[in-house]
Amino acid sequence: MTRIAPVAHDPVDAFISSPAGEALLRQEVTTLAGATVRFDEPDVRLSADIKISFQRLYGPIPAMCGFGIKRYVKHLTARNSPEYVSNVVTWLAPLARNEASAVLRKSLEKRGFVGLEVYAAFEREVAKTVAKGRVVHYTSAFVRWYEFCVAVGQPGFDEDVAAELSELIFRDVMKGRAVLSEDPDEGPLTPVEFDALISRLNDVTSVMLATGDDVVNGLDLEEVALTWLFVCYGTNPKNLRYLDEGDIRSIPQPGGAPLFEISIPRIKKRLKGERLEFRTREIPPDVYRLLNRLRKRNRGRFPIRNDARGIARRCSGGTGPYRPW
Template identity: 40%
Template sequence: MLRPLAELDVQVAVRRSLDESGHLDRSVLEAFQDAVDRTVSKHIRPNYVGAFARMYLMSTDLGIEGFDDDVAAELDEMVIGNNPIGQAVLSNDPQSGPIPRREMDALLVKLKDATERRLIPTTHLAVTWLFICFGCNSKNLRLIHEGDCSVVDVPDGDPVYQVQVPRIKKRTRGERDQFRTRQVPAAVGAVLDQLVTDNRQQALYRDGIDRRRFDWPLFRTRWAREDLLDGAFDASAFRVEAFWPGMILKEVAELLDLRAADGSRLRLTPRRLRYTFAARLVADGAAPRDVADALDHSSLNYVMVYFNARLDAVEQIDKAVDSFLSPVADAFMGRIALDEVDAQGAGQPLRRISHVSPTMNAMRAVGSCGELGDCEKHAPTACYDCRVFIPFVDADHQAVLDDLLLQRERRLANGDDPRWTQINDRAIANAKAVIRRCAAIRNVGE
């Protein structure tokens, strides 16, 4: 099926794309499709195009020179004829498809904790958060400059953090001719501010380098790339290379000890985070045009794979909850105390967290809050998803879990929107994790 690659016009497209962009770009696929249209029966043409896409994805994953991850992501989102190309998305491939909800929840919990306590480098935090927030490609990220990050003061409100994200593959002359303005949460904005501050403390700011000569990317190398100096790409000499964002994500998975459901290291890549971003939009009820806009696609063809892959919402919830024995579900970040006295430690008073339900005869303490300030979240449900919650070893956490599961079953039985049943799913997973950890502590004591 790849024999049309040998056609003369396809070879011309290959040479032209390598000369102009350094990799096989979309024009090669278009030339390949034209060759297929001339030589292959209509009903099997999608199979040939599918073979091209699979070849491109395999070559990209193997790191072969001349294949680009951004083009691969676009190919994997395509649906051509009746033949779906996005097999990783459609099959929910555990290694290359969208990250399952419970694995993504564990990632978010650990990433938030690492952000609050700055447990990993600021660069790593910024890269991971931007992929999660925007669902962008690696090239989008590499083209962001320091000046693209800004803070907008809102009268009688909190400041709004914005990022001007360069658009790609829009057939413009320059790489930064078009932008989309995207907002980020305040915590992510603070990470970006810190990254800019860190950048400006590097030696390149103190060595008398002519700032007018170079672009100043948000993510950049410490030293200028010699292969780009004194040429057409001189201004981009401090821009990181194409493989760099993927390498950073791999390091994040190791630094945060992120695990897949089978206990192996979570495969964290720009493409998987983009798939996850789109899949969660669909799960939250977004329309195809909204998903296309969020992914910055000009056509709906590239996003329909996510709607074709959509599972029944109740099945998704069942999979998210049915994780009692899964190591990735152990995402609870707080410490566990033997009792209230142990929780207080040096004697600092803590706020008691109690629970009452039809299955209990009276209100009973299940833990303490590590902060004395007022909290507007609903206790104890929200507590199991909070880093400052300190559960007690001998408390009846099973009763809390039973209530959470009962609430979920009632919502489903009442015909409520399945998305409402997902509200407490992470609390359910964390309550199970607390039960496991408490049991382990009791077993050690015995």
């Protein structure tokens, strides 16, 4: 069996140097005080006494995110006082610090977009130097910036992550902090724990594919297959609730092995139609084989009905009919 690693996606930076990208920053903005500001320079003066040095503040972060910050600050400049805009720039600055900057680069390299783990690293950076009562200014600024980038179609930002961030800001504070903190019981996996998870998944997957067993070392086929989807795509549990069998495909390729793809339903914030838009990603072959096995098992256990839900049955508590491929 081929050892599986999370699917990687290259960051998208071409937009920045494109005519459309350059034009966005060349466009002048008129402040509330009547001053004219341009954002195609390293330093931007918002008023006689407020100047922003983007290169100094955000130099270490990937160009795509620096561009996104400039777009957001440009948007704010036409609608808010220079003092407020300057505060937002300060609130976002921890993104360029040690851990947050490193996690940001890694997220773009692996996923192709800014993942939820970047917010967690950003929050940890803020906590190092900011009083507890003021942390919310920084985290809220991060979320509003992320939501803006998604709304304007900025490459490198994901709508599902934006929805998750919005929920984190408004849900119970202690619960949200437990998810994103280093709490040993409820916080995220450490790097050592994550490596151990991948190793265990590979071992169990190898046995399942070799023997045809649906339960190995107490782990069920569905649990293993869905855990791989979380690992590979960083998906929200809500995405998997709306995942149908037809979203997982084997596509024949001329003269070669087939291509395996998954279309992950996007979470549309404030809208009812969770299956209106999708993100298509390549599936590692062994993960596809597990999902195909799960599809066959579901067909044997649950009646088929055209208007029923999808592939995640046991973990989601589903017992009724499901939609077939």
